[in-house]
Amino acid sequence: xxxxxxxxxxxGSPGQSITISCTGTSSDVGSYNVVSWYQQHPGKAPKVIIYxxxxxxxxxxxxxxxxxxxxxxxxxxxxxxxxxxxxYYCCSYAGSSTWVFGGGTKLTVL
Amino acid sequence: QVQLQESGPGLVKxxxxxxxxxxxxxxxxSSGGYYWSWIRQHPGKGLEWCGYMYNSGSxxxxxxxxxxxxISADTPKNxxxxxxxxVTAADTAVYYCARVSYDAFYIxxxxxxxxxxx
Numbered sequence: 001x002x003x004x005x006x007x008x009x010x011x012g013s014p015g016q017s018i019t020i021s022c023t024g025t026s027s028d029v030g031s032y033n034v035v036s037w038y039q040q041h042p043g044k045a046p047k048v049i050i051y052x053x054x055x056x057x058x059x060x061x062x063x064x065x066x067x068x069x070x071x072x073x074x075x076x077x078x079x080x081x082x083x084x085x086x087x088y089y090c091c092s093y094a095g096s097s098t099w100v101f102g103g104g105t106k107l108t109v110l
Numbered sequence: 111q112v113q114l115q116e117s118g119p120g121l122v123k124x125x126x127x128x129x130x131x132x133x134x135x136x137x138x139x140s141s142g143g144y145y146w147s148w149i150r151q152h153p154g155k156g157l158e159w160c161g162y163m164y165n166s167g168s169x170x171x172x173x174x175x176x177x178x179x180x181i182s183a184d185t186p187k188n189x190x191x192x193x194x195x196x197v198t199a200a201d202t203a204v205y206y207c208a209r210v211s212y213d214a215f216y217i218x219x220x221x222x223x224x225x226x227x228x
Contacts, residue, residue, distance in 0.1 A: 001172070001173055001174065003156065034213035034214075036213065036214035036215065038157070038215070045206055045218040045219065045220055045221050046157065046206075046215070046218060047218070048214050048215060048216055051212045051213060051214035051216070052212060052213055052214070055212070057216070089156060089157050091157070091159075091214070091215065093213065096170075097170035098159070098170065098171075098172060098173065099159040100159065101149075101156055101157040101158065101159060102156065103155075103156045104155075104156040104157070
């Protein structure tokens with residue numbers, strides 16, 4: 001069970017859009033529509049921002065969207081804001097009642 | 111409003127057993143329908159799913175920890191616990207408890223830092 005692959009860092013200017021990829025295998029991301037995404041600010045617990053691939057919890061901005069193609073899931077943040085600067089993690093069900101996270105991506109808002 | 115709170119020693123000696131408790135308020139861990147999970151984060155690193163339990167009974171673990179981990183419930187206290195045996199410095203991490211719903215780790219505790227050191 002290997003961690004999902006995310007870019008270590010991405011950056012964008014306020015108002016721009018960015019996309020964070022999350023690459024797994026046919027045993028996890030590719031087989032199940034249960035990818036979730038988490039935002040973590042320094043010193044804080046992670047917060048779910050996308051579940052079941054593309055659904056947003058109540059209260060999460062519609063600037064956050066999720067999608068999947070094959071073994072790769074993606075998180076897109078549109079209209080970047082300073083408050084979006086954080087670490088982002090993807091997570092997927094990996095079969096046999098196990099879960100796997102991505103290594104995390106640090107988003108810098110320039 | 112469901113809340114989770116981790117508690118336990120912040121320092122554990124190598125080879126000993128790490129024991130943490132997650133106290134749940136606003137929901138019953140025995141009511142069914144949810145998985146109750148432990149996740150850890152090594153300093154400056156990513157998240158690692160450790161394991162979870164369902165209905166205060168069934169447990170599922172990360173294969174990498176399977177020989178050392180145990181998750182159990184104390185239903186009267188509405189708590190669930192994590193025990194990790196034979197710890198080493200590699201087990202130093204922030205440990206979070208979380209409730210799974212909608213196939214996501216939906217509600218998290220604030221986390222507790224555990225350092226393994228003599």
